[in-house]
Amino acid sequence: VLLEGMTHLPDGAFRGRTSLVSVACPRSLVSIGNGAFHSCSSLTTITLPAGLTSIGGYGLTSIGDHAFHSCSSLTTITFPACLTSIGNGAFHSCSSLTTITFPACLTSIGRHAFFGCSALTSITFPASLTSIDYAAFHSCSALASVNLPAGLTSIGQHAFHSCSALASVNLPAGLTSIGYAAFHSCSALASVNLPAGLTSIGYAAFHSCSALASVNLPAGLTSIGRHAFDGCSALASVNLPAGLTSIGRHAFHSCSALASVNLPAGLTSIGRHAFHSCSALASVTFPAGLTSIGDWAFVCCSSLTSVAFPAGLTSIGEGAFDHCSALVSVTFPAGLTSIASRAFFGC
Structure with a gap:
């Protein structure tokens, strides 16, 4: 329990206090410093007063960076109605946190805000939210x-x-x-x-x-x-x-159940390794506008039996159909000028 009359909790005030279970803040408290409860791994309950105006140097419309980082016993959070942003790493590694209901006016969730919250099963996002930042929910493995x-x-x-x-x-x-x-x-x-x-x-x-x-x-x-x-x-x-x-490149690499692909008319090139190791791929329809097939684009497509290239194709990349072991028929266009090394190796 913090003493009545206290108005500010300093930066890192309880950082690393692993035995701290609950905190009742006095009504007089108006601000909480950066990382005040960082790594309080036993903290399960914190009651914030109505008069609180800032956490971690931010107004109470936001929760500061790493404010509750590694509070691994924290199970639930009730956010104030006026909250608009949650800072970077604010609840990072709060591994007991199970549910979150965000307030209606929240617009942004910072980088790594809930990273590693491995017990988090459900999230209710407000209609006001416009951005979710880098790795905000990375490794939330129960979600x-x-x-x-x-x-x-x-x-x-x-x-x-x-x-x-x-x-x-x-x-x-x-x-x-x-x-x-x-x-x-x-x-x-x-x-x-x-x-x-x-x-x-x-x-x-x-x-x-x-x-x-x-x-x-x-x-x-x-x-x-x-x-x-x-x-x-x-x-x-x-x-x-x-x-x-x-x-x-590698866009559909190792999509081993993909049986057929109908490439659209506007496609002009296929990247390197785009369909590498698509071992069930038996049929590919090439568009008329295709001019090049990238290196190793269809390597190890072991179910592909025939290919008919479009008239506009001018080059076939290195190893493009390498080890397409079921390939029995290839129709080359008159305008083809280049077949690179290993293009049909192992066919």
């Missing part, structure tokens, strides 16, 4: 579902990386981009409906989502980043939209 609000336009890098129980994600209509590795290693995620306004899927966005069986890509999508679906070993079908112009 089973996420319903993202309509106002969210971007998902930060690694935002839900290694949320291994995450089976369901509702992405909002206004979402235009998915960041680098945003859902990397979400190994329980079985399906994703991407919104119509999405134009790009970032590097490794769904890498190693090994349960992902189907993806509906929106009509406005123009690019798929490197490693975007790398290691999605359950992915059996992909509908590539007509407006797609580029498929990045």
Whole structure:
């Protein structure tokens, strides 16, 4: 219990006090310093007074960086109605935290804010939320579902990386981009409906989502980043939209259940290793506008039996069809000028 009359709790006041279980703040308290309760691993309850105006140098519309970092016994949080932002690492490694209900006026969640909250099973996001920053929910391994609000336009890098129980994600209509590795290693995620306004899927966005069986890509999508679906070993079908112009390196690497691909008319190039080790891939339809196939693009596609290249194709990259051991028929176009080394090695 802190003494009545105290107005400020200094920076790091209780940092590392591992035996501290509960804190009752006096009504006179108006500010709490940076890291005041950092690493209070037994802290289960804290009562903040109505007159409190700042935490960690921030107004009570925000929770400061690392304010409750490593409070590993903290199980629940009730946020004030006026809260608009949660700082970087604010609840990092609060490994007993099970549920969060955010206030209606929250607009941003900082970097690593809930990183490693491994007991967190559910989150209710407010309609006001516009951004989720870098690795905000990284390694929240018990989180089973996420319903993202309509106002969210971007998902930060690694935002839900290694949320291994995450089976369901509702992405909002206004979402235009998915960041680098945003859902990397979400190994329980079985399906994703991407919104119509999405134009790009970032590097490794769904890498190693090994349960992902189907993806509906929106009509406005123009690019798929490197490693975007790398290691999605359950992915059996992909509908590539007509407006797609580029498929990045390793985009569908090791999608070992993918049986057929119909490449869209607007596609002009296929990146290196784009379909490497898609061992069930038996059929590929190449678009008329395709001019080049990248190095190792279809290496080890061991179910591919025939390929008919479009008239405009001019080059086939190194090892492009290396070890496509079932390939029995290839039709080359008249305008083909270059076949690189190992292009059909081991066929």
